[in-house]
Amino acid sequence: MPRDALWTRDLTLESQATSAAQARRFVRQHLGSHQLGALADDVELVASELATNAMQHAGTPFHLRLEAFDDTLRLTVSDGSTLGPVHLAAEPLDTSGRGLEIVSLLSRSWGYLEDGDGKSVWAEFDPARASEEGRPPPRREARSDQ
Template structure:
């Protein structure tokens, strides 16, 4: 009888309702997936950045969002968050080498790009268009961490 070794590539997808608890569920999912695949070294960074994207999806849309974790063959992990609003926020419209001013002290938001710069190796976004009324196609924001 042969031994089966787990694949280095895998993917998980999770649809999250428009609910203030969605970011917590996303963090728990990320933690379970990375723990199950022995990727502990990525856990804190991925958990933080995923929470940021899912929280923004909740705060700036009225619909559900989706989370997708994909382990790539070269050791990188790609995390994507889809939501129903087609607008790409300024931080994601800017390439990883760009520069923006820090968020003002005491501001409720504006730190997402700085977190991406600190913890992600790359990031980006795709607008998927307006879609149908009430069922917008939305956008996908993504980031990658891990061995390049």
């Protein structure tokens, strides 16, 4: 059963050079106005990565949506391409190919949905982090050689 959002904010952008910066400002403005500023750095970076992917791979106008629920903040970027995102394994000297790895590291979960007109890539964040002091340490993978 779908649940109702506490609030929703939407923005549609053209596929142009200034759009990633506009996406970052949109995120920072709305998270700040809803006392979720502690999440702004992570959500802003994910928004920038997803906006850049939409511009590079779809080349269509794209739509950003922020939705807040009791236990989740969801960012969704929708574009006009039906091709799903590809999680690459970038080499150390590669200058691109790390976007979805960044999304995976900074969000609680992420995924995508296809529809007849394109796709929507979403990432979810924990709003409880916004009330904690400081930033939690980054998630690390356990190593078996230690």
